[in-house]
Amino acid sequence: DQDRIGIVVFADNAKYDLGSSGEYTQGAGGGAILIRHNPRLLVIPDIWGVSTMPVHDFFKPRREISRRSIVDTVLELASEAGQNLRKNLSEKIMRMIDKSDKRDHTLFESETLKVHKDTPVFDGAFSNRCYSESVKYAFINFRSKAMSAGRYNPDEDKILTDQWARIIVHLPYAFQAKRMFPDVFRHDRRNLPVWDDIESEIGPEPIRENFPEGIAGDSEFESANDGYRRMISKTDQFKQFVEERIEKTQRASSMVGNQYTGSIFLALMSALESDFNENQDMKGSRIGLCGYGSGAKAKVFEGIIQPEWKHIASRFSLFSRIDDRQPIDKSIYEALHRGSKGSSVISPSGEFA
Known part of the structure; x- marks a missing residue:
């Protein structure tokens, strides 16, 4: 049924520990895309290059905190607050926990407290290497499938990356593409x-x-x-x-930060709105798209810009919406990060539930 229309909704929050090397890449956002036959913006041919490999370059493990650590940390905090603590108080508390009516409290019901945090464990250099390798092998896979499908003839056609007018990639930070490509x-x-x-x-x-x-x-x-x-x-x-094919894709990311799931779509919007604003004729152009997810997996595919693309790109208003953001100071930022701020920084507007 070619009249069917689908919608893909994405949202993510890229949060890192305060003071970590990933903190400056933080970002959050969401969006939605209509999927239909005969689209007005972008057609995606059915050729997909994929790559997977089992690595732990980025993950969110369940942390385990021992009873001893909980008790010692609370006593250290009490000492910092000026309390005079009896010698061996930690040992005494540990001995009495299982006899206390607090033994079934969430903090002490098990020998270890299992905690899930939104912030990840990651190795930046290793993750970058996994990104490069995964995208490369996905590209090799795409190239092979494009040749089998008759889409690409290496003896007669320009190389694929020269055919792509824009190259849209997953951007965990603004300049990831030019560093990893x-x-x-x-x-x-x-x-x-x-x-x-x-x-x-x-x-x-x-x-x-x-x-x-x-x-x-x-x-x-x-x-x-x-x-x-x-x-x-x-x-x-x-x-x-990079200047010809990638630069426009990273403009919005440099102002928003990482969106995980949504970053490739932000890069796409950034490029097309920039092309619209600069009156570039993109009709019929092919673009390359490279997705990546830690763990690690990558997907490479391509899109063809449609004749009505300007009508859609003109309504993005991406950069004007970014310009409307409200600056906050360090104390508000840290309160939001720690979850200690009880009210919104700005009054909600145009929201729905």
Whole structure:
């Protein structure tokens, strides 16, 4: 039934511990997309590149806090408040918990208190590496499927990343795309004259076989590969590539931060509204889209901009809505982060339940 219309709703909250390396990337937001036959904005052909690998680069484990830790922390707080505590009070409390009427209290009903936190455990450098590898392998998978489907002929067509007028990626922070995309950029240009020029400038890429066997060799190779990605990102060829195909996608992210689920859609809106505002003719253009989720999995696909795209993009009002935000000071921010602020910073408007 080609008259059916679906709606995809997404919302997420990217929250990190205060003082952590991920704090500056925080963001939150939500949105909704209509899915239909003959869309006015973007057609997505049925070719999907996917990649998965089992890693723990980012996760939200259930924390366990022992009874002893709870008791000691409360007593330390009491001491900081000026209370004179008896010697060995902690030991006495521990001995009496199971005899006390507090033994069934949530804090003490088990030997450990299980706690779920919204903030993750993550390794930034490792997560970036997983991102690069996953998106690269998803791109390789997409390229293979595009060739099988007759969409792409490497002997006759321009390389895919040069066919894509815009490249929309998951942005956990604004400049993730230009830092993580060198792997795909490199893979799509191997054996082309442009890659010979790049290698003459920065040297040949590291090869795993040139490093020692074993875990130590793996680590040494990965470190060298990380460095080589950074070198690619500083070449004039890659900088021009980013300026032409990626820069517009990261404008909104630099003002909003991470949205996890919604970040790829924010990047899409950022690019298309920027193109609309700059009167770019995007009708019929192909764009590449690269999604990523920690754990790790990636998906690469493409879209074709439709003739009525301006009618839709003109109604985004993305940047004007961002400009309408209200600044807050550090104390309000920390109160919101800790959940200690009991009222909204601004009066709710236009909401529904």
